[in-house]
Ligand code: FES
């Protein structure tokens with residue numbers, strides 16, 4: 055692989071091609087000046103010498119890796135460290151991983167690349183970002199983001215690996231120059247360059263000053279997979295110990311001098327504006343209360359303790375202006391969706407001729423599916439702390455893309471970017487809630503509120519949303535209605551597949567069946583509705599994985615075939631879906647009938663974010679008809695596995711996350727607002743109803759796939775496919791109502 | 792004035808008697824290891840011990856905690872060597888985002904202090920904390936590992 059000096063040292067973002075060159079490549083080019091500046095600064099300021107933007111080596115031979123991705127539990131910082139340690143050829147103990155500052159220099163347009171490589175047109179999940187105007191240069195520069203399972207794939211594999219391999223080559227070259235020997239006669243291990251013939255040794259820390267003055271190689275050799283010592287190991291995650299000991303600092307833990315606390319309540323319906331606050335005199339007399347404010351999307355109270363602020367805001371009486379949205383309900387929204395599906399449709403994907411095939415297909419199967427809006431309900435509610443220090447505005451919060459948050463804060467406060475300092479924290483869950491882009495709405499509304507409250511009150515303010523505020527002021531996973539029709543051949547195999555669903559997807563691959571069917575048409579209709587929507591862990595695959603994998607199961611039943619065999623017949627024998635299905639069937643000891651205890655198995659497979667996950671769920675219903683999911687098996691083909699333990703944890707976590715949604719998750723809309731308010735009516739799977747999960751990471755040398763989201767999509771269809779054997783098929787989520 | 796004994800130290804704080812213990816611990820005493828998740832005793836993120844019992848401090852008024860022995864997650868983390876429970880938590884790499892984990896550990900500790908060798912069912916009954924990241928498999932494994940050593 056040829057790598058230019060600029061592409062490598064500046065970002066690695068230029069590695070690759072196609073659309074990338076138009077997007078991330080451009081970003082790298084424009085960021086050049088700033089990046090170089092930053093390199094100079096980091097070389098003068100800190101101990102040790104920078105080898106590239108991301109890698110610094112200290113005199114003690116410690117390798118400091120600056121990671122642009124914030125940590126929300128996905129373990130990607132550790133994975134990135136493993137990749138760099140491997141290619142740089144240092145021991146794991148030498149690595150120190152730090153979060154890169156929220157600077158333009160670290161913006162990672164490269165995060166988009168894996169998507170661009172997978173989907174020729176349009177680039178899947180990135181499509182939504184283009185639609186949202188992220189392609190504008192200014193926004194591209196803010197893409198220091200963590201999301202879409204891009205950290206390992208984009209930043210790590212495509213960029214940091216190259217930076218590390220080139221770094222090693224430069225260190226060896228520096229030693230070769232010093233000893234006047236051929237670089238071929240040198241070897242490395244544990245951060246030391248050795249000349250075998252003479253036995254001379256020198257540490258990277260002693261070589262880095264000379265090495266950093268060399269030109270980066272135009273070609274680098276990567277280690278062969280058989281030489282890996284660190285990649286593929288279950289290295290303990292770097293963030294675990296501090297989290298166990300509760301030394302990790304979350305946004306909500308902010309503590310700054312003279313800090314006041316703000317609580318916010320929603321106004322009542324989406325898009326509604328406040329008319330008047332009616333009892334502020336009374337509220338201002340309450341103990342500790344220093345201010346009452348009407349702000350974007352809410353009313354707020356500032357007080358000297360968060361509880362006092364929350365009590366006060368709940369006692370606040372206000373009137374809202376009239377608004378059409380107040381007539382909106384789940385029922386009206388669903389009716390609108392159904393009407394749209396009966397109207398004009400846009401084609402998303404087509405092959406063969408469904409119209410023709412429909413005319414002479416014998417047995418037809420029809421089904422309608424529905425999934426509701428879902429809140430993210432991160433364990434740590436949205437919060438931010440804003441204060442003044444040394445003439446600048448400081449913001450402390452947990453965000454998936456700190457740079458975009460910093461820009462947002464600057465914009466709200468009408469400040470230059472340079473006058474805003476952002477302190478990114480560990481996040482108490484992200485799942486797409488803490489990103490800087492939504493589908494219809496800006497997810498950083500909470501940050502905007504905190505900045506407003508700081509400005510209006512003139513105080514250092516920690517604003518924390520109550521759970522109720524958090525649940526009712528989200529960018530929700532879209533509610534979607536979908537209708538399917540298929541015709542079967544005499545042998546039961548599908549002759550055509552015709553689907554329509556509400557709302558264009560961010561990713562065209564999500565609603566398309568992965569199966570070999572001659573005539574396929576996937577269409578959609580409709581515009582975003584009034585409820586704000588955003589990215590929710592696994593994005594479109596959470597809805598469409600459920601639809602597609604339920605409907606194929608229905609076809610298998612209509613054909614009186616084992617649903618596993620049926621799927622395999624429709625997949626290439628070497629496809630990753632088939633591999634994963636065979637593996638999971640073996641793990642689960644697959645059976646297609648309920649056993650004597652009334653436990654049935656359901657199967658599903660979904661390829662998303664470059665990774666294939668097949669799942670089998672074992673389910674029963676108790677005497678009252680309540681479903682119980684006993685066990686779940688998952689086979690994961692994510693290409694080369696950087697850290698199998700992280701992968702297992704992420705996939706198992708994704709299964710519980712997806713199961714909460716499948717069993718209980720819904721946000722109903724009444725009067726233009728969300729009905730659910732807290733964990734009592736937005737229920738979560740807890741330990742007692744959490745199934746035992748077994749995850750197997752398949753050996754693969756394929757391209758690295760994402761891992762943070764991929765456990766989610768297959769669980770809902772696997773559970774519903776099992777329930778179909780025990781009675782009625784579940785075509786609407788959640789299962790428990 | 793409310794007098795609280797937290798992790799063996801006495802504190803006198805000027806708060807309303809009905810203020811939930813959670814907010815007194817976090818913002819009056821600066822003990823922020825205990826987390827806020829729901830405020831209505833549903834999630835367990837705020838779990839602390841009051842006289843050895845696991846309680847949800849978001850719904851436990853300071854007045855009710857007066858004169859009692861309050862222990863927070865900081866009491867486990869203070870020692871130089873990690874507590875056995877925390878060792879098990881690290882070994883099984885339990886935390887993902889980590890936010891629920893102080894409450895999770897305090898609930899597990901109360902269980903293990905009362906039941907040296909809990910069955911799966913005992914664990915199911917005692918551990919009603921929510922983990923949005925779904926660390927349940929690891930939580931169960933870590934509790935079993937730590938059982939007997941506490
Ligand atoms: S914050 Fe107390 S139980 Fe959720």
Ligand code: FES
Pocket residue numbers: 127433482483885886887888889890891892921922923924925926
């Ligand atoms: S580890 Fe994230 S909520 Fe439990």
